[in-house]
Amino acid sequence: MVKINDNYNRLEGSYLFSTIAKKVGAYTKEHPDKRIIRLGIGDVTRPLPAAVIKALHLAVDEMADESTFKGYAPDKGYDFLRHAICENDFRQRGCDIDEDEIFVSDGAKPDSGNIQEIFSSDSSVAVCDPVYPVYVDSNVMAGRKISYLPCTAENGFKPQIPDREYDMIYICSPNNPTGCALTEYELQQWVDYAAGCGAVIIFDAAYEAYISEDGVPHSIYECRGARECAVELRSFSKNAGFTGLRLGYAVVPKELVRGGISLNSLWARRHATKYNGAPYIVQRAGEAVYSAEGKQQVRQLVDYYMENASYILSGLTKAGFEAFGGVNSPYVWMATPDGMSSWEFFDMLLERAGVVGTPGVGFGACGEGYFRLTSFGNSENTKEAVDRIVSLMA
């Protein structure tokens, strides 16, 4: 009789978004006339940039002709895309990353869930609290124990260097859900820590495009020594709006060697065995993100969402709320008023303002008393939502 992987029994229930959906559903049923505004889910709402649409149509036509049809993609992704990535995301920032160190994938979520596979199952893992749940769940499924690094108002929502050694450390900056970003100095401390104890940092840079301040690194490879201790994960979802198109990549530098084994070659083997490449048409769409036209359109997309973030942050702050993030990130992390719990605030906002956000406690114990608002909605709705929240408190 086959037995199941009983690590799955150790997973905590994943009820956050389903509980939200149930509460919103019940409210809508009772109040069919009320218009709900959702600032909860981290999904984008603007259409794809014109340069991406054009590239998709062209690539689809290639698939219709025997002479240009494309079957299986190269294991690590097409050269044209890996070249554009290296040139634009790294070399132009002074980071020396080679095409052979880029592994094109179907997104940062699968990569952040899968990367743990190449490490020993008894590795110690540290994540931030609050945290993107995939880091935790994928490691629990593999039987690892998780330690939490508290990110609270006291430390500016930034994980502090621990006084013990961990093997694998997940850092997301700019952060989901707190919207806070590490400075170059702070990230360099983490790189130095990892270099000192042989740890590997899994650096999730999915929100890199939202960085607006100087001194905030876009890539961990801006730090000295990161090529020896860090993997970086990138996404096309939040800059170019690919949440429904699926494209991302992992960077695994060749200097990343543990126990004499190259992590680049391990990840290459994993990639070749359990994955079969992002669609050709989507890789062409990714290439278009780096064209002159594409860059300008992506900038406009990011600016659009960042105007929302700015409106949320300033509106809440003016109304007397404590709010964080929103400057280098599409997320605003607000403290609930009057000591309300995250869920009490959720219920109040839904019932009295018709606005849906995400209770901070859903991302971890340290998220209790906080609430996440996203700037991925359309501009009018976002402004109305903020105005509703503010007038509620007046």
Added chain:
Amino acid sequence: MVKINDNYNRLEGSYLFSTIAKKVGAYTKEHPDKRIIRLGIGDVTRPLPAAVIKALHLAVDEMADESTFKGYAPDKGYDFLRHAICENDFRQRGCDIDEDEIFVSDGAKPDSGNIQEIFSSDSSVAVCDPVYPVYVDSNVMAGRKISYLPCTAENGFKPQIPDREYDMIYICSPNNPTGCALTEYELQQWVDYAAGCGAVIIFDAAYEAYISEDGVPHSIYECRGARECAVELRSFSKNAGFTGLRLGYAVVPKELVRGGISLNSLWARRHATKYNGAPYIVQRAGEAVYSAEGKQQVRQLVDYYMENASYILSGLTKAGFEAFGGVNSPYVWMATPDGMSSWEFFDMLLERAGVVGTPGVGFGACGEGYFRLTSFGNSENTKEAVDRIVSLMA
């Protein structure tokens, strides 16, 4: 100091296709005038069906408009696709499969590599020899030991029911690489065996569209009791030519319960944690495969390749070779002549006929003395390749 997953050290080198590429490269360099014909790799060459191209263009246009833009897909895939799958692939064959049992993915290769995760790492695994390497490598990476079920000329290249119990059994029918397919009677025996000992069969039906004979099941759910003991994996790659577009699905029936736990809910949790959905545009392309127009065009594609298979099989047989498969499968599995090894035959075919195939021993020890030819090339090339092989032997 983080340690790597040392199960990776137990993987055998994956040199088959790279060795082939090296040998072909060296030959081409020495003989730049010779035209090589490749019947080696299992990749398709015909363009996508017109119905699929049309659906892709329409879906791309939806992504360009705010009112029809699609972000994250539902975890298990869009309802429109799961409904078309259930209706066409199962209900019309009398198999009772529900939409909730379908998990849309980016292909049968990732699914066949990932499905083992939901089982205990000490599960015993049985695979055929010769075998599609992903079944083996993904289980070695997870620390499992593999047992081999010999598939030889003596047993018609069909795995025999073992006299011991295994926990997980991988069956691919029609088979890659041997091209042989299990009859309904034979597959029923496997289902009865699994039901008897609580094993789970992972049934890879990626080549189902090539079945031409009656009495060969297209789905394992045509067998009594399979809902209690089998997962089925399907692909859009070999029927509709999606190798470069990426789409597949897994079927995990609700009756599949082990230790009181539903494998359907385990796979749902795995899917939601480590995967983020197939692109909307590709799911619409998949839907088009089931339209009246799409079905007819896919039939033409399969017929095209099967004419190649038939030409290969009959050409080789007439010339005195022993050859198998090619009737319910795009693969022909030929015995090498005169007791040559698989690689000796490879070298001779390359040097004297300019034809590239795949040495059977690359798929396992029992493949020694065999050679795989695929029918996925274009018709003229395929005929010329067969004629070259035949004239070589004359």
